Each structure stands twice: as structure tokens, then as C-alpha cells.
Amino acid sequence: MSDLNKLGLAEARDALRKGDVTSVELTESCLKAIDDADALNAFVHKTPEIALERAKAADERIKGGDAPSMCGLPIGIKDLFCTKGVPSQAASKILEGFKPEYESTVSQQLADAGAVMLGKLNMDEFAMGSSNETSVYGNAVSPWRRGNDDAQLTPGGSSGGSASAVAADLCLAATGTDTGGSIRQPAAFVGITGIKPTYGRCSRWGIVAFASSLDQAGPMTKNVRDAAIMLETMCGHDAKDSTSAELAVPNFEAMLTGDIKGKKIGIPKEYRMDGMPAEIEKLWSEGAEMLKAAGAEIVDISLPHTKYALPAYYVIAPAEASSNLARYDGVRYGRRAQLAQGDGITEMYEKTRAEGFGHEVQRRVMVGTYVLSAGFYDAYYNRARRVRTLIKKDFEDVFAAGVDAILTPATPSAAFGLGEMTEADPVQMYLNDVFTVTVNLAGLPGVAVPAGLDKQGLPLGLQLIGRPWDEGDLLNTAYALENAAGFVAKPGKWW
Amino acid sequence: MSIDQSTAAKVAKLARIKVEDDALPALASEFNTILGFIEQLNEVDVEGVEPMVSVEPMRLKRREDVVTDGNQQAKVLANAPDAREGFFAVPKVVE
Numbered sequence: 015m016s017d018l019n020k021l022g023l024a025e026a027r028d029a030l031r032k033g034d035v036t037s038v039e040l041t042e043s044c045l046k047a048i049d050d051a052d053a054l055n056a057f058v059h060k061t062p063e064i065a066l067e068r069a070k071a072a073d074e075r076i077k078g079g080d081a082p083s084m085c086g087l088p089i090g091i092k093d094l095f096c097t098k099g100v101p102s103q104a105a106s107k108i109l110e111g112f113k114p115e116y117e118s119t120v121s122q123q124l125a126d127a128g129a130v131m132l133g134k135l136n137m138d139e140f141a142m143g144s145s146n147e148t149s150v151y152g153n154a155v156s157p158w159r160r161g162n163d164d165a166q167l168t169p170g171g172s173s174g175g176s177a178s179a180v181a182a183d184l185c186l187a188a189t190g191t192d193t194g195g196s197i198r199q200p201a202a203f204v205g206i207t208g209i210k211p212t213y214g215r216c217s218r219w220g221i222v223a224f225a226s227s228l229d230q231a232g233p234m235t236k237n238v239r240d241a242a243i244m245l246e247t248m249c250g251h252d253a254k255d256s257t258s259a260e261l262a263v264p265n266f267e268a269m270l271t272g273d274i275k276g277k278k279i280g281i282p283k284e285y286r287m288d289g290m291p292a293e294i295e296k297l298w299s300e301g302a303e304m305l306k307a308a309g310a311e312i313v314d315i316s317l318p319h320t321k322y323a324l325p326a327y328y329v330i331a332p333a334e335a336s337s338n339l340a341r342y343d344g345v346r347y348g349r350r351a352q353l354a355q356g357d358g359i360t361e362m363y364e365k366t367r368a369e370g371f372g373h374e375v376q377r378r379v380m381v382g383t384y385v386l387s388a389g390f391y392d393a394y395y396n397r398a399r400r401v402r403t404l405i406k407k408d409f410e411d412v413f414a415a416g417v418d419a420i421l422t423p424a425t426p427s428a429a430f431g432l433g434e435m436t437e438a439d440p441v442q443m444y445l446n447d448v449f450t451v452t453v454n455l456a457g458l459p460g461v462a463v464p465a466g467l468d469k470q471g472l473p474l475g476l477q478l479i480g481r482p483w484d485e486g487d488l489l490n491t492a493y494a495l496e497n498a499a500g501f502v503a504k505p506g507k508w509w
Numbered sequence: 510m511s512i513d514q515s516t517a518a519k520v521a522k523l524a525r526i527k528v529e530d531d532a533l534p535a536l537a538s539e540f541n542t543i544l545g546f547i548e549q550l551n552e553v554d555v556e557g558v559e560p561m562v563s564v565e566p567m568r569l570k571r572r573e574d575v576v577t578d579g580n581q582q583a584k585v586l587a588n589a590p591d592a593r594e595g596f597f598a599v600p601k602v603v604e
Contacts, residue, residue, distance in 0.1 A: 115584040213564050227564060256569045325549045336524060343525075345597050347588035359602050364527035376526050380536070381543055383524040384512075394547065399560030401553050406561065440539060441546045457564030482565065 018043035020183045023087050023240035024267075030076055030086050037076070037086030040186070041069040041130050044088040047184045048132060053509040056169075056179040058093060058151040059101045059134040072128040083243045083267070085128030090179045090188040093134045094141055095121045095231075096220040100131075104222040105139045105149040108342045108370025110349040118220025119252045120189065120231045127247045132185050136175025139372045140339065141196055141224045144446035145435060146174025148374045153432050156204055157182035157505040160470040164508070167429045167472070170200030170446075176234045177204040181505060187235040187244050191221060193228045194327055195450025198462035201234055202424035202475025205464040205503060207241045207496070208234040209489065212482045213457035214259035217252030225334035226257075228327075228454040238463065238493045242266035245485065261483060269486035274494045275309030280417040284320035285449060287426065293468045294423045301421055301465055301476045304498035305491070315417060317408040322401050323452040324444060329385050329398035330455075335375075336382025342370060377440065406456040413481050419491045422449050424462040424475035449477060459485045461492045464501040473503065512540045 018040045021029070029035045045065060048057050065088060072086035096102045096114035103109040117125070125131065136154040138146050145168040146154040154174040156167040158181070169178040173190035177200035180188050190197040192210035201208030209232045216231040223229060233244035249263040281302055286295070306312050344350035344366030351365035371379065385394035412420070426448055435443050453460035459482070462475040476495065480488030512520075517537040521528040528536060563569070586592040591599070 112588050115581075115587055214567075253570075253572070257563070257565075257567075259565065259567070319553070322550055322553055325547045328543060329547055329550070340525075344590060345599055346585075348590070350590035353600060357600060359600050360525070361527075362600050363525040367525055368527035371526065376524075377536075377539060377543075380517075380520050380524045380526065381540065384520045384540065384544075385547075387520070387523060394550075396560050397550050397553075397555060398547075399562075400555035400558040401550055402561040402564075403558050404553065404555070406564065439542050441542055444546075455564075 019047040021186060022236040023084070023186050023243050026087055026186055027083055027243070031081060037069040037072040037130060038066065040086065041065050041088045041132070044132055044185050051182055051184050051509050054155045054157060054178045054182055055152055056136055056154050056175040056182065056184060057090065057133040058136045058175065061100055061131055061133045064100070065130050065132050068125070068130045072130060075128055082127040082247070084124060084247045086130065087186050088130040088132050089124065090132050090135045090176060090185040091121055092173055092176050092189050092191060093137050094191050094222045095189060096222065097121055097131065097134065100134065102134065102222070103150065104141070105137045105151055106370065106372070106375065107150045108348045108366070112347050116220060119217035119254060120221065120248050123250065124247055129247070135179055135188055138172035138174065139375050140222065140335070141172040141191055141193055142335070142374050142378055143171040144195070144199060144443055145432065146171040147432060148372050150372065154178045155432065156429055157509065158204060158429065158472055159505070159508065160472060166432045168203065168432050170203035170429060172196040173200050173234060177201060177206060180204070180206050180234050180236060182509070187233055187240055189231060189248070190234045191229060191231050192454065193224050193331060194454050195447040197232045197234060198450045198460055198477055199425050199446055201462040202464070203429040203473065205473030205501065206234060206236055207238050207461065207463055207492070208232065209241050209245060209461040209485065210453065210459060211245060211249060211485050212459045214257050215249045215485065217250070217255040217258045219252055219254040223338040225331040226338060227334060228331060238489055238496045239267060239270060241461070242270055242489045264486045266486050266489055269490050270493045271490060272494050272497055274305065274491050277310040277418045277491060278416050279305050279310045279312050279491070280315035280412055280420040281312060282315050282317045282320065282420060282422060284317050285422045287448070291427060294426065294474065297466050297474050297476065298421070298423050301495060301499070304495060305421065308494045308498055313417065315412050315420065317412065317452070319401065319404045319408050320452060323405055323455055324448055326398040326401040326405065327447070327451045327455060328444060329394050330402065332378040332382030333386050333395050334382070336379045336386060339375070339379050342367065402455050405452055409456045409458060418481070419488055420479040422477045422479065424449060424477040428468045428470065428472040428474055453479055458482055459488050461488055463492050463495050463499070465495070465499040466501065467503055512537050512544065
């Protein structure tokens with residue numbers, strides 16, 4: 015077999031089990047693709063020795079007949095996950111040189127299942143961004159281009175390196191994390207599948223925290239079946255995360271029947287925004303038609319507080335970030351600033367954090383500090399938390415009325431060019447998350463599925479939102495949508 | 510609500526991030542853009558609505574207050590920018 019790096023997880027798993035390929039062959043194919051793709055700046059710490067060692071072990075395991083689904087499959091890990099002995103920097107200068115003494119629960123579960131780590135993937139600094147332009151490693155670049163235009167495009171963010179690597183076939187799949195859309199927006203921008211599970215499904219232990227009440231890990235894969243396979247391995251109760259749910263993890267793959275007859279799919283009118291590009295509008299209604307043709311019932315629904323999701327998010331997320339990022343003080347790990355004669359501990363904190371945090375991270379930490387400060391806590395933070403209650407109730411009401419899933423666009427546009435948003439004010443960039451952020455605030459599962467190309471030849475995605483803990487049913491609806499949309503486009507190799 | 514330079518400086522101080530004086534006007538202006546966006550929340554009637562504590566209605570789990578790991582001094586200090594004699598080292602705190 016050639017081009018083994020182009021396989022998906024399910025295909026590669028089946029080939030491994032049949033003995034048609036070995037994990038070492040798969041891994042070597044990916045490592046070569048990675049070395050050829052430095053122009054994408056997706057892998058920022060390569061771990062070929064670890065990869066080959068794990069691949070050999072996986073091949074032994076497969077020979078012995080003990081092979082979980084992920085066994086022997088080469089994947090990339092977002093830099094936000096702590097990986098033992100391997101740099102884990104959250105794409106920040108302040109964590110320069112940090113090599114954790116421990117492994118995150120999610121990456122440990124993947125390793126225990128036999129998955130092969132190829133290296134660490136680029137991202138926005140501390141997962142704060144929608145374009146992968148805030149990374150200390152420099153921009154990750156999308157493998158996609160607008161026709162023959164050689165302008166570099168964003169792979170989205172914050173899981174931009176994961177998106178770029180999966181779309182360019184540098185790995186079979188990758189981990190991502192999603193606080194306001196950081197799995198789903200990049201997945202949509204590069205034409206791959208990405209699911210954020212219900213809050214509490216995946217342990218957050220060992221994942222560098224951004225906004226703890228919103229953060230969830232999830233898989234970014236080449237198709238829905240692969241997402242089901244990888245999600246199952248990533249999920250599960252973990253005593254080390256006090257918000258981790260004590261629920262059994264179903265066999266998500268077994269739930270992919272493609273049969274959605276009688277399912278009720280809601281179309282929320284508040285997501286039809288002013289100035290929405292006609293192509294997005296068209297894709298959305300085509301998606302609804304496809305689900306209808308597959309036997310689902312399409313119903314108009316209302317989620318009245320949608321408009322307030324982004325402003326609530328930009329209070330809650332920075333507030334939690336300002337608290338979480340207080341730990342970067344130049345004392346216990348990471349990088350400490352060079353101090354001047356006579357500098358005390360306060361100067362050490364202030365200089366370390368000024369040098370170590372990039373602009374966007376500093377801005378969010380300070381906004382968070384402000385909204386939590388004496389006199390403003392009620393007006394901003396508590397008000398935002400009340401609005402969050404209302405946003406969640408919007409969804410609860412809709413699900414109580416019998417809706418099984420909600421269909422929306424994944425992003426308000428196709429991928430934009432790197433640097434094109436530099437002059438925009440921060441709020442313009444935040445609008446990228448307008449369709450995804452509600453899902454984090456309500457703790458729901460959401461999946462982005464590639465559904466078409468725009469007139470410039472760039473991927474566009476649709477989002478399905480499901481009931482809490484019902485990822486299996488959600489993935490099955492996504493599977494039906496994927497089958498109907500028949501998205502097969504791949505970027506032409508220029509790198 | 511508008512943030513002036515002295516408020517911006519105060520916030521930077523609270524966040525322990527050094528901001529040079531000449532960067533304060535731009536910072537204050539960015540804060541105002543973001544806070545202007547957040548002001549929309551004032552349109553929402555939140556009377557009688559509880560602030561969300563946990564997105565899933567579950568009680569945080571507790572465990573016995575006992576040592577579950579420990580004796581890992583070398584690992585704890587392994588990533589410190591300055592560790593000496595088994596401690597994190599910092600600039601002088603007390604005069």
C-alpha cells in the first residue's frame with residue numbers, strides 16, 4: 015500500500031487487523047509526510063523516537079490479538095495536552111522548556127489503547143484565538159488555498175495545527191480542545207470532522223486550563239466514523255477531574271446506522287444572522303434538505319438568548335482564564351524574566367508575565383481581572399453567569415419539546431487569509447465563534463461536518479448540536495449528513 | 510462605563526502584568542471596545558435567574574482528606590526556573 019498517511023482511523027485499523035499493514039509502516043509514512051510539511055508549521059515538537067517505539071509495541075499487541083480500536087494508529091496531540099517528558103507549552107513563551115513529569119488523562123488513555131503519538135501540534139497561545147495567529151511558534155498554515163492564489167490561509171483556531179495536520183494527511187487524526195469553538199471552527203475551515211463532547215465526558219486533567227467550566231477535549235478526524243472511534247477512547251470517568259462524569263461510555267461506532275428516520279431536527283431562527291454570506295445560508299438549507307430526505311423531520315425552533323452568548327462568553331472565559339493563568343508566575347515552571355538589580359518578587363511576576371504572555375493572552379487576563387474586580391463582579395461576572403443559565407434553558411426547552419438535534423452553520427464564513435484580520439478590532443475576531451460558543455456555555459455536544467465548498471474552492475462546514483450525553487445519537491445524525499453531503503474534496507499539495 | 514488610562518494601569522497591576530506607560534492608551538481603548546461589546550448583557554432581564562455554577566447539575570465529588578501521592582520533591586522542582594536545596598528560589602521578599 016502506498017500513501018498510508020492518507021488513511022483514516024477505521025480503514026487503517028481494519029488493514030492492521032487483517033495484517034495488510036503494520037503500525038511501523040503507517041507511522042513511518044506519517045513521519046515522512048510531517049517532515050515534508052514544515053511549510054504548514056502544524057507539528058511544532060516532533061517525537062519520531064516515541065512514535066516508532068509505540069508503533070513496534072502496537073504491532074506486537076496486534077499480533078497477540080489484543081488490539082483496541084486505536085491500537086497502532088498514528089495521531090497528533092495538541093500542544094495543550096501535557097505529555098510526559100515532551101515539551102508541552104500551550105504555544106506560549108511562558109512555558110518555554112516545560113516538560114511535564116506526568117501525562118494528561120486523555121493522552122494516557124489514547125496511549126494505553128495503543129495509539130502512536132507523532133508529536134505536538136500548533137495552536138493559539140493558551141487556546142485563545144480563532145486563527146492560530148497568537149502562537150509562539152508562529153502561524154499554522156492551512157493546506158487549502160483559494161484556487162491558484164498562493165496567499166496563506168488560516169486553518170482556524172485554536173486547534174489550528176490539529177486541523178492543518180489532519181487535512182494535509184500528516185497524521186490519521188488529532189486531539190483538539192474546544193472552549194468556544196476551537197475544535198469545530200478549525201475542522202470546518204479545513205474540511206474535516208471535529209466533535210466537542212458534553213462537558214464532563216473527557217477528563218480535563220493534565221490539559222492546560224483556559225476556562226475550566228467550558229474546556230472540553232475531543233477528536234479531529236477525517237470522517238464521522240473515525241470521530242466515533244477516537245472519542246470513545248478519549249472519554250471516561252476520571253477521579254482526578256472533579257467535573258468528570260461517572261457515566262458509562264457507549265460504543266459510539268456501533269451507533270452509526272445512518273438511520274435517522276423520524277428524528278426531529280431543529281433549525282434555530284436566531285442563527286440566521288444579518289450579513290450572513292449567501293453561500294453559508296445556501297449550505298445550511300441544503301443540509302436541512304439532506305436530513306429531511308434521509309427521513310428526519312425539520313422543525314423551526316427559537317433559541318432566544320443566542321445573541322447574548324458571545325458577550326457572556328467574553329466575560330466568563332476571560333474571568334476563568336485570569337484565575338487559571340495566575341499560576342504562571344515564573345516560580346514553579348516555565349520561563350522567568352531576567353531581573354534587574356534590586357527587583358523584588360512583584361517585579362519578577364510583572365516582568366515574567368509581560369514577557370511570557372502574548373498580546374491576546376494579556377488582554378484576556380486583564381479583561382478577566384477587571385470583570386472580577388471589586389465593584390464589577392456583580393455587574394459583569396454574575397450577570398454573565400445568569401445569562402448563561404438562560405442560554406442553557408433555551409436548549410433545554412427545545413430538547414424538552416422533542417427536538418433530537420439542532421442544525422446550524424459551523425462558521426460565519428470560509429477560512430480567511432493569515433494577517434487579514436490584523437487590523438480588525440478584537441471583537442471582529444471573536445465573531446468567528448458566534449455559532450459554536452452557545453454550545454460550550456450550555457455544556458452540550460456539538461460536531462462540525464464538512465458539507466461543501468464555497469466559490470473559491472474552500473471547505474464549509476455544518477454544525478449539529480445534540481442532547482447532553484447523547485454523543486452517539488448526535489454522531490449518527492452527523493453520519494447521515496456526511497453520507498448525504500458526500501464531501502470528498504482534498505487540498506492539492508503545494509507544500 | 511469607560512476605562513481611562515489610570516484604570517487600565519490599575520488592572521494591569523492587579524493582573525501582575527507590566528505595561529509600559531506609553532502602551533496604556535491603546536490598552537484602555539481595547540478594553541473599551543471589549544467592554545462595549547459586553548454591555549449588551551444589560552439588555553437581558555435576569556431578575557430571579559440563578560447564576561450558573563455548574564453546567565451539568567452534579568455536585569463536585571469529594572474524597573477523604575488524605576495524602577494520595579507525595580514524596581516527589583525532585584519531580585515537583587524539575588521544571589522550576591530556579592530551584593535550590595529542595596526549594597523554589599525567588600528574589601528576596603522581606604527586607
